[in-house]
Structures are given as structure tokens and as C-alpha cells.
Amino acid sequence: MVSQPSRRTVRGALVATAAVVAAALPTAPATAQPSAADALKKYNELSEQASKLNQDHLKAQGDLAAKQGELDKAKGDLAVAQKAEESLRGQVDLLTEATNSGARFSQISALLVSDSQQDFLNRMSAINILAADNAEALQKLQDAVNAADNATKTANEATEVSKKLLAEIDAKKAELDKQLADAKAQYNSLSASVRKQLANSGDMSNISVPAGTAGKALEFALAQRGKDYVYGSNGPDTWDCSSLIQKAYAYAGVSIGRTSYAQAAAGRQVSVSEIKAGDIIVYYSSQSHVAMAVDGIRAVHASTEGVPVKIADIQSIGPISVVRRIEG
Known part of the structure; x- marks a missing residue:
């Protein structure tokens, strides 16, 4: 089990700590006491503000990393689509070349050159298969082109979002640096004895x-x-x-x-x-x-x-x- 001191013990320790800090504050002249106390209060306020900015900065970095992941995926999708488009376009070109060179037959030519009814049916089946392959290849080509276009659009959008996030990070970092400098200056204005107590x-x-x-x-x-x-x-x-x-x-x-x-x-x-x-x-x-x-x-x-x-x-x-x- 965790050691759990009584609340009276803990509160007593806190009071003692507060007394040490208070004792460390200058006592002469009298007007110096509020100044040191105000400096400590201001330092704590600036520290809390800087802490929030630090968390905002870290969140922006995380958001950027996530968007960069989306961008990388979009680029990968685009590369795959372009490769598929190139492959299918080659297949369509081969079918087109075969058509132009007379490798495909019309129904009439198939009938004229067939030796038998079975030969005619075989030739017609081949024609239908070639036609179906051609149509399917063309449809796949169109799908690949559409996919490539969509991937490109997604990649571009992700890139723009990433750029905006990067600008946001830079702005937050500049704001954070200013707050940190202010907090550091406020800390340095504290007396050596108070700083020593804080560093305990x-x-x-x-x-x-x-x-x-x-x-x-x-x-x-x-x-x-x-x-x-x-x-x-x-x-x-x-x-x-x-x-x-x-x-x-x-x-x-x-x-x-x-x-x-x-x-x-x-x-x-x-x-x-x-x-x-x-x-x-x-x-x-x-x-x-x-x-x-x-x-x-x-x-x-x-x-x-x-x-x-x-x-x-x-x-x-x-x-x-x-x-x-x-x-x-």
C-alpha cells in the first residue's frame, strides 16, 4: 500500500514550507515584500500560460504528423493508381492493335471462314471473349484514372492542410518562446533565497x-x-x-x-x-x-x-x- 500521511501532517509541512518562502522574502524596506510576492505570483501565472502554449504546440505537432501520414498514404495511392493505369493502357493498346490488324473477326467473317458449325461457335466465342476483355480493360482503365485523380486531389488537400498546420506550429512556437522569456525574466527577478526554495x-x-x-x-x-x-x-x-x-x-x-x-x-x-x-x-x-x-x-x-x-x-x-x- 502507498504511504499516506495524515492531512494534518501534510498541511503542517505545507505551512512550514510557506513560512520558509515567506521568510526568504526581503523584510526591508517594507515595500519590497509585496514586490517579491507579486513577482512570484506573476511567475506562476506566466508559467501556467507557457505550459498551456507548450501543450498547444505539442498538439499541433501531433496533428501535423497525422496529416503527414495521410499525405504519405495519398501519395502511395496515387503511385499505385498510376501504375495500374499504365499497365491497363498497355493492355488496351494490344487489344486495339489486334483489332486493327484483323485478328478479331466480325460475325459474318467468322461464318464465312468456319469449316463447321462447331468451328463457327468457337470463333464466335473467341470474338465475344475478346470484346468482353476489351470492355473490361477499358472500364478498369477508367476506374484507375479516376482513382489516380482522386488520390491526387487527396494528396494536394493533405499537403495544404499540412502547410497550414506547419504555419500554426511556427506561430505557436514564437508565442511560446516569448512567454518562456517573460517567465524566465520573472523568475530571475525573484530573490536568490526564493529561487533556492523553488529549486528544492x-x-x-x-x-x-x-x-x-x-x-x-x-x-x-x-x-x-x-x-x-x-x-x-x-x-x-x-x-x-x-x-x-x-x-x-x-x-x-x-x-x-x-x-x-x-x-x-x-x-x-x-x-x-x-x-x-x-x-x-x-x-x-x-x-x-x-x-x-x-x-x-x-x-x-x-x-x-x-x-x-x-x-x-x-x-x-x-x-x-x-x-x-x-x-x-
Whole structure:
């Protein structure tokens, strides 16, 4: 079973942590205190906005990859159709050549040159077969041409969509870079003592996990404590919030989406009162941040730049949007 400290113990620890941060803020002159507090608040706001943009950027990349797959398939369909068209056109040309050279017979010529009734029937059967083959080849040729046209149209449409998605990604990346720069500047404006407190890895003690998939995923997530947060990182030395959760469940043998948006739809929904180890907790109305429950009180998460992967009180991370359970 997961170690579950009492709420009084956890809340007491949080109060103590808050006292440390408060004590780290300058006390003279008096007007400096609100400035440092405002800087910390602004940094948290910018970090949350940057986190959402990061998830948007990742989603756009995923959409582009999907459209590129559609484009590749369309190009493959086009190549197949063109090959079929070339092959069938050759077959039709051979039949046409045979017709022009007199290899095919009309009903009258077949009657005139036949030695017997059976010979006539054989010749007429051959004529009908050639005619049917010709008609079938022509129809197949037309179908192949139509398929090639449709594949071309699909490929062109997919290409245009991909171009638009690429432009969207570039725009989001530029916006993300600006938000990251703002958040970094706000972080740098904090006092050295506050930054040191933020960079603290928190509880690094050994925590037991339950058996099963959720426990294995939690084991992985807990092992990442102390590692740096980097926007868009996929590990193994640095993480963003959703890559940590994705890789944790991959370690447990379960594939889930890369973004917090995808993870907000993974598994099944449970209530906040039902939270247990391994549950995915999605935060904010934008669903731009995720954490993994350690128990009903704590969660481990990669929060933002300048703050390592660490354990925090579930409610202190932010407003909960949805809780998803992958196992059970």
C-alpha cells in the first residue's frame, strides 16, 4: 500500500514550507515584500500560460504528423493508381492493335471462314471473349484514372492542410518562446533565497507503491524526482508535465497520449474523493497541466521551469479539471 500521511501532517509541512518562502522574502524596506510576492505570483501565472502554449504546440505537432501520414498514404495511392493505369493502357493498346490488324473477326467473317458449325461457335466465342476483355480493360482503365485523380486531389488537400498546420506550429512556437522569456525574466527577478526554495526537490524519501500497472507507473514517476523541468522535453534527464506521465505509463506497459489534452481523456474518469495512487490529475479549465497521484493527498509532477519534479499537495498544484484512472 502507498504511504499516506495524515492531512494534518501534510498541511503542517505545507505551512512550514510557506513560512520558509515567506521568510526568504526581503523584510526591508517594507515595500519590497509585496514586490517579491507579486513577482512570484506573476511567475506562476506566466508559467501556467507557457505550459498551456507548450501543450498547444505539442498538439499541433501531433496533428501535423497525422496529416503527414495521410499525405504519405495519398501519395502511395496515387503511385499505385498510376501504375495500374499504365499497365491497363498497355493492355488496351494490344487489344486495339489486334483489332486493327484483323485478328478479331466480325460475325459474318467468322461464318464465312468456319469449316463447321462447331468451328463457327468457337470463333464466335473467341470474338465475344475478346470484346468482353476489351470492355473490361477499358472500364478498369477508367476506374484507375479516376482513382489516380482522386488520390491526387487527396494528396494536394493533405499537403495544404499540412502547410497550414506547419504555419500554426511556427506561430505557436514564437508565442511560446516569448512567454518562456517573460517567465524566465520573472523568475530571475525573484530573490536568490526564493529561487533556492523553488529549486528544492522536496520529499525524496522512499515511498511504497501498490502492485499493478498504476503502481509501476508511479514507481517510475517518483524515480524522476529532482530532475529539471524543461518545456517540451521528453526525458530521460528533463521532463515537462505530460511527458513525465506518458513515459511513466509506458514504463508500466500502457500507451497514452503525449499531451495533457489527450491524457485528460485517457482511461476512465473518477471523482476527486476517489483519487488513489497512479491516477492522472489534470489541472485548470484549459487542461494544460497534469500530475500523478501518490495517494489521496499528494501528487508528483513536473511543474515549471526552475522547479524540479517533486511531490506536492494535490490541491495546492491548481484547480482540478478532471481525474482519470488508467487501471481498474
